[in-house]
Amino acid sequence: MPASPPKSLWPSSGYDQLDKDSRGHLLVTDAYLRGYLERPEIAPINDSCDRERQLHAALWDNPRVAVSTDDINALADPDARDNYGVVLAFRDAMVTAGTLEACYLACFTSGAITLPPLFLDQMAQVIVRNILDGNSDPLQARAAELLFREQMATLHEGNILLGDSATVTMLGTTGGLGRIGQLLSEGGIAPPTVEMDVLLPETAELYWPRNEQFDTVLDISFSRPGLDALCRVLEAWVKHFTEAAVSIQPVQKITDEKWVWHSGLDAQSSALLNDLYQDQDVSEDRMRCLLSLFRLEFADPSLMRPDIQGRPVYLGLASDISRRVRLKPQNLLVNLPYNQSM
Numbered sequence: 260m261p262a263s264p265p266k267s268l269w270p271s272s273g274y275d276q277l278d279k280d281s282r283g284h285l286l287v288t289d290a291y292l293r294g295y296l297e298r299p300e301i302a303p304i305n306d307s308c309d310r311e312r313q314l315h316a317a318l319w320d321n322p323r324v325a326v327s328t329d330d331i332n333a334l335a336d337p338d339a340r341d342n343y344g345v346v347l348a349f350r351d352a353m354v355t356a357g358t359l360e361a362c363y364l365a366c367f368t369s370g371a372i373t374l375p376p377l378f379l380d381q382m383a384q385v386i387v388r389n390i391l392d393g394n395s396d397p398l399q400a401r402a403a404e405l406l407f408r409e410q411m412a413t414l415h416e417g418n419i420l421l422g423d424s425a426t427v428t429m430l431g432t433t434g435g436l437g438r439i440g441q442l443l444s445e446g447g448i449a450p451p452t453v454e455m456d457v458l459l460p461e462t463a464e465l466y467w468p469r470n471e472q473f474d475t476v477l478d479i480s481f482s483r484p485g486l487d488a489l490c491r492v493l494e495a496w497v498k499h500f501t502e503a504a505v506s507i508q509p510v511q512k513i514t515d516e517k518w519v520w521h522s523g524l525d526a527q528s529s530a531l532l533n534d535l536y537q538d539q540d541v542s543e544d545r546m547r548c549l550l551s552l553f554r555l556e557f558a559d560p561s562l563m564r565p566d567i568q569g570r571p572v573y574l575g576l577a578s579d580i581s582r583r584v585r586l587k588p589q590n591l592l593v594n595l596p597y598n599q600s601m
Contacts, residue, residue, distance in 0.1 A: 430455070
């Protein structure tokens with residue numbers, strides 16, 4: 260039995276403040292919009308001017324109230340003007356789209372991306388939280404973190420281990436002692452080394468009570484349960500947005516003589532797969548950054564472009580040269596060979 264029920268997954272994501280439509284997509288609610296009014300960039304402080312307090316109160320009463328450029332320009336603090344402009348642009352995008360899924364997809368299909376990466380990650384988090392609702396597999400929950408949090412890859416005894424980049428950096432600086440560890444570092448004293456727990460099938464339940472600490476390690480080595488969990492999450496992501504059932508399986512190399520389509524899951528693997536497809540020379544250093552390859556197949560080939568129906572799609576996941584991994588889940592929505600009628 261899970262140490263903590265899956266419904267407690269990422270409670271600060273705002274999932275519990277959202278409703279669902281008939282497709283199971285997340286409807287934007289006033290309660291969810293008010294969550295952004297509580298952010299420190301927006302919530303009034305002692306130095307806030309009267310106009311800022313009035314604007315905040317009006318938005319709290321009605322999070323969808325129209326706010327003009329003049330209303331924002333009337334704020335005395337230039338930082339407040341900037342912050343309100345960004346948050347209200349995000350609010351308008353969500354309200355116009357109606358669901359978070361529609362808003363997220365529109366960000367990548369309507370031209371230039373104007374929303375900050377933070378908001379894109381927050382949408383991805385709450386959407387994948389929705390996808391995982393009722394799923395009691397802690398490895399899939401941990402794998403889903405890749406869709407909205409940067410990871411740090413470590414190669415250890417032939418294994419590929421992923422730890423949350425922000426957590427790894429914090430522990431490396433403070434030894435897990437917070438401000439005390441920071442003071443030790445500033446004083447030239449190395450804080451104690453703290454090891455992060457690697458999730459294994461027999462110990463994975465430890466994920467639930469600490470799921471928002473982002474302090475566990477996922478093993479995505481070939482044939483390991485962590486990589487399988489990532490595949491299942493990516494399949495569910497595609498199905499949720501497009502209703503297309505796909506199968507994603509890890510492969511050790513691409514030997515397909517009729518290789519016709521590929522998509523990287525990040526910028527590095529996209530460039531690497533392009534070069535391999537075009538028979539370009541790829542350095543050993545770049546190849547070492549390649550963490551995994553996948554073969555994606557549509558259950559219903561008619562959902563693919565007619566000219567390549569039935570052919571597999573190859574995916575890649577790679578780190579940059581500093582071993583950082585930034586998976587882009589939107590690539591599965593805009594870069595696969597979907598039939599235009601979908």
